[in-house]
Amino acid sequence: xxxxxxxxxxxxxxxSPSLDRVSLHAGRGQLLVLSGRSGCGKTTVSRVVNGxxxxxxxxxxxxxxxxxxxxxxxxxxxxxSEEVGSxxxxxxxxxxxxxxxxxxxxxxxxxxxxxxxIQERIGAVASLFGxxxxxxxxMFSLSGGQKxxxxxxxxxxxxxxxxxxxxPSSNLDSKSIDSLxxxxxRLKASGLTILVIEHRLYYLxxxxxxxxxxxxxxxxxxxxxxxxxxxxxxxxxELGLRxxxxxxxxxxxGAPSAGQSAIAGxxxxxxxxxxxxxxxxxxxxxxxxxxxxxxxxxxxxxxRYKSSPDLALDIPDLTLTNQEVTGIIGRNGAGKSTLAKVLxxxxxxxxxxxxxxxxxxxxxxxxxxxxxxxxxxxxYQLFCESVEKELALGAQVSEGPLTxxxxxxxxxxxxxxxxxxxNPNSLSGGEKQRVAVGCAVTSGKRxxxxxxxxxxxxLYHMNQVTQAIAYLxxxxxxxxxxxxxxxxLQQTCQRFLTLDRGRIVNDSSSQDR
Amino acid sequence: xxxxxIYTKFALVVFSNxxxxxxxxxxxxxxxxxxxxxxxxxxxxxxxxxxWLLVCAVFALGNALAFLYPDNIAGHYLLFVFAGFGKLLxxxxxxxxxxxxxxTSELMVGLRGLHLPRWIxxxxxxxxxxxxxxxxxxxxxxxxxxxxxxxxTAADMLLHPLRTMEYIYIPLLNNASTVANDxxxxxxxxxxxxxxxxxxxxxxxxxxxxxxxxxxGCLLTGVAFHA
Numbered sequence: 001x002x003x004x005x006x007x008x009x010x011x012x013x014x015x016s017p018s019l020d021r022v023s024l025h026a027g028r029g030q031l032l033v034l035s036g037r038s039g040c041g042k043t044t045v046s047r048v049v050n051g052x053x054x055x056x057x058x059x060x061x062x063x064x065x066x067x068x069x070x071x072x073x074x075x076x077x078x079x080x081s082e083e084v085g086s087x088x089x090x091x092x093x094x095x096x097x098x099x100x101x102x103x104x105x106x107x108x109x110x111x112x113x114x115x116x117x118i119q120e121r122i123g124a125v126a127s128l129f130g131x132x133x134x135x136x137x138x139m140f141s142l143s144g145g146q147k148x149x150x151x152x153x154x155x156x157x158x159x160x161x162x163x164x165x166x167x168p169s170s171n172l173d174s175k176s177i178d179s180l181x182x183x184x185x186r187l188k189a190s191g192l193t194i195l196v197i198e199h200r201l202y203y204l205x206x207x208x209x210x211x212x213x214x215x216x217x218x219x220x221x222x223x224x225x226x227x228x229x230x231x232x233x234x235x236x237x238e239l240g241l242r243x244x245x246x247x248x249x250x251x252x253x254g255a256p257s258a259g260q261s262a263i264a265g266x267x268x269x270x271x272x273x274x275x276x277x278x279x280x281x282x283x284x285x286x287x288x289x290x291x292x293x294x295x296x297x298x299x300x301x302x303x304r305y306k307s308s309p310d311l312a313l314d315i316p317d318l319t320l321t322n323q324e325v326t327g328i329i330g331r332n333g334a335g336k337s338t339l340a341k342v343l344x345x346x347x348x349x350x351x352x353x354x355x356x357x358x359x360x361x362x363x364x365x366x367x368x369x370x371x372x373x374x375x376x377x378x379x380y381q382l383f384c385e386s387v388e389k390e391l392a393l394g395a396q397v398s399e400g401p402l403t404x405x406x407x408x409x410x411x412x413x414x415x416x417x418x419x420x421x422x423n424p425n426s427l428s429g430g431e432k433q434r435v436a437v438g439c440a441v442t443s444g445k446r447x448x449x450x451x452x453x454x455x456x457x458x459l460y461h462m463n464q465v466t467q468a469i470a471y472l473x474x475x476x477x478x479x480x481x482x483x484x485x486x487x488x489l490q491q492t493c494q495r496f497l498t499l500d501r502g503r504i505v506n507d508s509s510s511q512d513r
Numbered sequence: 514x515x516x517x518x519i520y521t522k523f524a525l526v527v528f529s530n531x532x533x534x535x536x537x538x539x540x541x542x543x544x545x546x547x548x549x550x551x552x553x554x555x556x557x558x559x560x561x562x563x564x565w566l567l568v569c570a571v572f573a574l575g576n577a578l579a580f581l582y583p584d585n586i587a588g589h590y591l592l593f594v595f596a597g598f599g600k601l602l603x604x605x606x607x608x609x610x611x612x613x614x615x616x617t618s619e620l621m622v623g624l625r626g627l628h629l630p631r632w633i634x635x636x637x638x639x640x641x642x643x644x645x646x647x648x649x650x651x652x653x654x655x656x657x658x659x660x661x662x663x664x665x666t667a668a669d670m671l672l673h674p675l676r677t678m679e680y681i682y683i684p685l686l687n688n689a690s691t692v693a694n695d696x697x698x699x700x701x702x703x704x705x706x707x708x709x710x711x712x713x714x715x716x717x718x719x720x721x722x723x724x725x726x727x728x729x730g731c732l733l734t735g736v737a738f739h740a
Contacts (some may be wrong), residue, residue, distance in 0.1 A: 041649050050702050057696075078707035086702040093647075093695035096642060096703065102618035105714035109618075110704035118714050140645060154703070346656050365665075372660050379688055380650065382658035383680050394661030443661060 001193045002026040002162055005383065007048055007063035008217075014059075018044045020217040022065070026162075031207050032059075032195040036214040037240040038428055038458045042197045043089075044204065045214070046164045051080040068161055082111060085155030085163045089456065091147035091171055092377075101135045107157045107169045121157060129153045129183065143332045144171035148180070156187065161189065166197045170455040173331045173484045177203050184396050199458050200485075201244050205229065213239055243487055294446050294478055295321040295358040296343070303342055303349040303502075312338050312504040313349070320447075325469060325479045327493035329511065334501040336482045340449045343480070344371040357446065371447040372440035376455055378432045382424040387416060387435055390424050395442040407442065413471045414438050415464060430461030437468045441475065448472055449480045454488045466492050486511060516556045516614040520624035521723040525549075525610070529603040535737050542599070543573055545733055549606040552726065556614045556654045565606060572599040617642050622713045636707060639696055646692050647685070654684050 004024050010017040018041050023087055026032050047053040055077040065072045088094040097103045104125060105289045107358050108118045126132045129149055134142065142150065148168060155163060181203045188207065196204060201211075210229040221239070223231070229244060236243070287359055296319070300510045303313040313335050327451060328336050331498035343355075343361055345367030355362040357370060375381055384390040391407055411417045414434045419427065424435050433453055440448045450469070454462045462485075469492050472479050483489050489496070489511060499504035532545065546569040554562035575595035582588035620641055624634045664670045664677040 052698055053702065055701060056697060074707070077701050078704040081702050081704040081707075084697075084702070088695060088698060090695055093646065093692050094699045096638075096696065096699045096705075097617040098642065098645070099616055099618075102616055104715065105618070107703040108709045109712050109714060110709075112707075112709040112712050114712060114715055115716075118712070140649075158704075229652075344660070346659070367663070368659050368665075373656075375653065375657065377653070379691070380653040380684050381660070382687075383658075383661070383663075383683050394663060445660075497615065 001028045001030075002049065003064075003066040004045070004048070005064045005066070007045075007061070007065060009044060009048060009053060009059055009061045010045075011057060011059045016057075016217075018217050019048070022214070022217070022219055023063075024212055024219065024222070026193050026195065027209075028161075028193055029188055029191045030209040031188050031196065031204070033200065033201065033204050033208045034195060034197045034214060035104050035199065035211060035213045035241055036220075036458075037165055038430065038461060040214045042214055043166060043219040044217075046166055046195065046197060049162065050084045050086045050164055051075070064450065078110070081107070082158050083161050085152075085158070085160040087148075087151045087155050087163070087168060089166045091144050091151060094151050095139050095147065095154070096408075098140070098293070099138050100131070100153075103139060103150060103154050103466070104135075104157055109153060112160065117311040125153050125157060128186070130179075143306055145173065145176035145332045147479065148172060148176070149183075151184070156192070160192070161255070162193045162195065164195050164197075164267070167199065168196065168457055169198065169200050169203060171452070174486065175331055177484075181207060199242055200487075201228075201242055205244050213241070216240075237459065240459050242462070281401055291323050293323055293408060294358055294476060296447060296478055297354075298343075299354040299356075301342065301353040301355075303338060303347065303348055304352070311502050314338075315459060315502075315504055318497075318504065320478050320480065322473070322476050322478045324479065324494035325473050325492055326495045326497060327489045327511070328480055328482045328491065328497050328499060329484070330499035330505075332481065334499040337451060338502070339499065340373055340451055340480070340482055343447065344368060344373045344375070344449055367447075370445060371449065372443065372445040374433065374436045374440060374448070374450040376452040378436045379425075380428075381436050382432060382440070385423055386420065387411075387422055387424055387427075387438075388420040390435055391416075391438050395444075410438050410441050414441075414468050428461070430457050430464055432459075433457075433465060434468050437472065437478045440477075441472065446482070447478045449482070451482045452484070453481065454483065454485045462488055517552065517610075517617050517726060518719045518723045519615065519717060520626070520719065521726055522576075522607075522611050522615065523623060523627070523725055525607045525730060529607045529739045531734055532603050532737055533600065535740075537737055537739055539573070539576060541740060543569070545737070546604055546606065547572075548729060548733060549603060549610065552704060553606075553610055553613075555722070558610075561609065565609065569602060572602060575599070583639060584707075598730065600691075612644060615641075616715070618713065618715045621657070621711075621713050622717055625711060625713075626717065627634075631706075635700070639693075639700065642696060643692065643709075646696075647689065650685055650688050650692075651681070654681055657684070669708055 004022055006021045006023055007019055008017050009019040009023055012210055022045060024032070034045060036042055044053070051072065053059065054061055062454070072080060072235040095103050097106055101122065102485065104122045105118050106123060112223060122135070123196065128133060129152070131146070131149055131153060134146060136152065139147065139150070148171065150167070152165070167179060172180060184194060184207055198204060205225070208225050210225070211221070211223045212219055215224070253463070298315060298318040301313060302311055304311050328339065338347070340348050345364040348364055355367060362370065382390060384393055388407070391410065408417065411420055414437060416434055416438060419431060424432060427435065453465050466488065469479060481489065481493060494509060496506070496508055496511050497504050537545070547566070548568065550562050550566045553565060568618045572595055575591070576599055578594070579592055579701055582591050621634060621638050624637060658680055659665050663680050664673060
């Protein structure tokens with residue numbers, strides 16, 4: 001069905017090739033998983049297949065791509081779009097219209113199908129995907145998981161031969177990932193050839209025919225599902241791959257990575273002039289010793305959105321401390337992000353809600369002053385032309401201005417010391433994330449919330465985020481993590497709060513209820 | 514109520530822009546603003562209708578009190594704000610009406626119906642899709658600024674306008690280029706450049722309400738040019 005033969009590609013203005021003689025074959029009804037470190041060239045492969053190379057991204061392309069015995073070179077992108085459905089990484093910008101029905105109709109309108117045909121196909125696809133009740137909703141009102149479903153539905157409207165998915169699970173909770181997997185199974189059974197670019201591998205274990213591992217633009221492994229399952233942990237981690245088994249993820253990599261190498265730099269802790277407390281050797285596996293513990297006490301918290309009569313949050317009593325890193329888990333739409341916004345003062349809860357941080361009552365402005373929210377999309381929080389200026393912007397250290405050694409120390413702790421002169425915008429996703437964490441540290445905040453910090457990160461960058469969080473914890477800050485990523489949560493958090501419809505339904509030291 | 518027909522909205526764009534070329538007596542200006550606000554309510558946006566009516570009232574009042582302004586720079590500045598920006602109100606109102614009540618698909622049908630070339634239709638519809646994204650981005654950036662203690666209050670924004678602009682623009686522009694790229698990819702891989710004649714699921718319906726609205730619009734524009 002799909003054959004790539006010795007494809008090489010270099011983006012214009014870049015000396016080194018992004019793809020180097022990549023060959024792969026996918027038969028009808030097969031599902032191939034493309035994995036590898038961030039920046040290895042996975043997405044570039046998908047762009048060659050769907051024609052965005054050379055239509056939108058220019059450069060030098062050699063080799064041949066054959067689709068159902070027809071070479072795609074010289075085929076205009078609108079022809080190719082009838083054969084190849086594409087789903088992109090960011091659910092926010094991958095839809096073109098503003099409501100679900102139009103979004104599904106859009107590809108069919110472009111090829112000039114009649115209104116009756118379009119309506120019939122929308123009905124069929126909507127029931128296959130279980131999105132009938134969303135058809136008249138605005139795209140902006142959908143959750144990340146729902147957007148993802150609509151995006152996939154829209155890309156199969158023309159009944160393509162090949163479906164390309166770029167990290168489809170990165171914004172989904174575990175239940176939505178299960179339904180994504182079930183859906184991919186149905187599409188595969190219907191004869192669709194599917195190419196999935198992904199870091200999270202566990203949900204594809206029983207679906208994939210082959211795993212193709214790419215490194216520096218080259219295919220370094222082409223494995224059958226059996227070979228992949230048999231791979232040892234060490235080899236897998238050397239390849240920069242994440243775990244294949246959701247249940248084993250934490251047990252395998254939990255203990256060692258939390259206290260390991262890069263945070264050995266903990267030995268000189270109090271260079272920082274605020275809040276530096278002595279650290280335990282393994283801050284994330286063993287709670288820090290009770291000391292001047294920072295705690296946030298929340299009472300009678302309720303919050304509702306204007307548009308809805310239901311309470312979006314209802315938390316009668318909750319205490320968060322710096323003794324453990326707390327993971328906030330629950331389904332998409334359970335109120336996790338709303339809780340983060342309330343705790344950081346971005347939205348105003350109902351009047352009787354009380355917040356006490358270390359015996360001081362906090363109003364909304366004080367909450368904002370004492371907290372920092374690292375967004376899922378960190379691009380919005382980077383303002384400066386260099387990482388160094390970024391870390392210094394808004395820096396507030398209790399004893400006078402931020403000094404150079406303190407800044408350097410923070411940078412070293414977060415592995416940013418070599419990037420200080422770089423423009424934050426030119427960094428990779430994982431590096432940007434650490435710059436934002438650094439800003440939270442230099443601005444002397446006591447409560448730090450990270451929203452989905454590992455979405456789209458490979459194993460290496462995930463471990464770096466884990467280390468950054470261990471560093472925050474060692475400084476004595478209250479750290480909250482909102483995430484769906486079990487593998488990551490297992491190795492960073494000691495306490496798990498499960499939210500469901502705005503209520504805390506479980507508060508325990510493990511993720512499993 | 515049902516939103517207006519897309520062609521009626523296009524006509525409103527023409528009317529409101531034509532009005533910029535003539536000087537309007539105050540009473541007519543007020544009537545035109547009320548007429549446009551009423552259209553918002555007609556499309557079911559009652560709350561935004563009331564909000565804009567209030568804005569119009571402030572401008573009308575400011576204009577009416579023009580003779581009280583002191584004859585110095587501050588007075589001239591106030592007069593400029595009320596008269597200058599007040600003049601733009603009809604255009605802004607039509608803009609608000611179109612942005613809040615039009616679907617992208619509807620706009621594309623409308624533009625195609627006018628037989629405009631593709632190089633106008635495609636960028637216009639991408640741009641139309643771009644605005645809501647930019648508004649969302651702006652809110653995110655303002656939230657991020659609060660955590661860094663930059664321009665937290667409105668007073669800060671007014672006292673340091675240049676610095677504030679800089680901190681808003683840099684992330685906004687950085688993101689805008691990514692968003693533009695993503696939207697283009699989404700449109701290209703769904704066949705927007707296909708030269709075949711396009712169809713549309715959306716049906717353009719022209720009702721008697723549209724006819725009344727258009728007739729009123731013609732009448733008001735006619736009076737404006739005559740007066």
